[in-house]
Amino acid sequence: MNIQEAKAIPLADYLQCLGYSPVKRQGCNLWYKSPLRTESEPSFKVNTELNRWFDFGLGKGGNIIDLAEQLYQENHLPSLLERIGRQAHNVRPMPTLSRQQPTAPSFQRLEIKELAHPALLRYLQERGIDAAIARNECRELHFTHNGKPYFAIGFPNVAGGYEVRNPFFKACIAPKEITHIQKGNGRNYVCYLFEGFMDYLSFLTIYKRNKPHSPDLTDKDCIILNSVSNIGKAMSRLDGYGRIHCFFDNDTAGRTAYREMEQAFPCKVRDASTYYSEYKDLNDYLCGRKSVQETECSQTNKSTADSERTRQVHSAGRKIGRGFKP
Template identity: 40%
Template sequence: MNTIEAKRIRIVDYLRLLGHEPVKVRGGQYWYLSPLRKEDTPSFKVNDRLNEWYDFGMSEGGNIIELAMLFLRTSSVSEALRLIEAQTGAAPQLRTRPHNAVPDAIEEMMKGVEVVPLNHHALLSYIHSRGIDTQTARQFCREIHYELHRRHYFAIAFGNVSGGYEMRNPYYKGCIGQKDISVVGQAAGTRQKHVCVFEGFMDFLSYRTLLKRGDAVVCIQAPCDHIVMNTVSNLKKTLQVLESYEYIHCYLDNDLAGQKTVETIAGLYGIGRTVNEAVRYADYKDLNDCLRGKKR
């Protein structure tokens, strides 16, 4: 078995084969009691659409190969592949990705990639539909054009610290280049005492829109830097950056993943330094829904 074959195995089916059933399933997110350690409340999440896992108690995550490496307590990919092959050898039906999974390396098939200022009317219309201020979106985002299967596409692009771009339009959400966190400083070359943490850049743009309006209910009244995780699987990278801040304000989703992320940050840096700001919009799923007045 090679890495491509292994990554086609659905992690949810793999865990079921090993005797692990989800405690809770919500919107394609499967929550388990961690198969890697003992616990009483589920903090191990599988994103079935992306076919990735994350253990909030360990601040570790990744694909099925990285999971097998932790099972074996090895850094050898070949040993992990042998384990997966042995465990799934009698269950060939596990060798296919679910029909709704993202195709392997779709971003690698994109050609003619061009990044330009955000000006396309369709993207600005999408920004407007999300309640986000156009000038704010243009300040922090770009516009990316690319070809895929001989067809032209375009999306909003939000840069990360590795030079990659988070991409979003009404029909697609992905990343081109290396997946990583995004850091937006209040002032160049100066680190603030406060930092706000967001899961995705739409929530960050929602916060900046509210801030521009003079909001004092959701936004904190202090200069602050901003970190966008771009996926909860980047929590480990986020934690490393958070170490240098005195106050950490978490603007995450009002769901189990958001709750576990805040608990993990507070567990490492203390309740005194960590503030769950999601209580400011408790009636909403996330910050963008709050901006649009879309209650749960």
């Protein structure tokens, strides 16, 4: 099999051969639970017209060869082509188009408002997020996508793009970038680092709950990666801080990201996920939803000292979030 033959294989059919079926369809887009990582909500998209994929959790995408490279963690092209051909030997290739038509941007007629829609505020309330905090940190976006009108929560990044979220829709408006929130007049000594903006909003909600008389986080800066794949983009901004607290997910991607941070800043980094080690992430911790996935609950990469520390915190009856005292 050569490169052109591989790229002619429909991605949806290839994924079906591997045992992955779409969770939902939106026009020409098929949404899957990512084959590259563990997740509960589908954020892996296949565009059947372009025959391309994008994983919004990783911030990566491409053609079938790019997908095989991620799936099998190798970049030897002949080997990848051989595996694709072996797994999809009964799949019929896509018809070749004589001329590719230019495609319009996925998000059009974008309108940015103050966050106020009752459905969006209700969604945040269901996830335990304080409404006043959400109004201050997020925006309300109205746009068309594949010709249909939508509205969603928008969380801005440093490049003018947005993370986009509502109960049924998870995406980003390009460019995909990190968010850097600096408090006070100058750079603070400590920076809190989060994977996604729901983690960040969850932290602020916990902080406000525990410090109702001084709810604003004024002496710490925050960086939200908006995907662990953006960790490299945050490195230069983190370089000037004296201490970095990582509030990453308790899963493989989160632990890998923390090890990368530990290697880059060995004397500065602190693992704040030990405070919610029985939960997948900060939002589950806020809502009291313990992880039910055995592979993630095992915490095989967590040290005995971390486990003992967590038991002491819970046995002492400390209220939720008190471990996040600055």
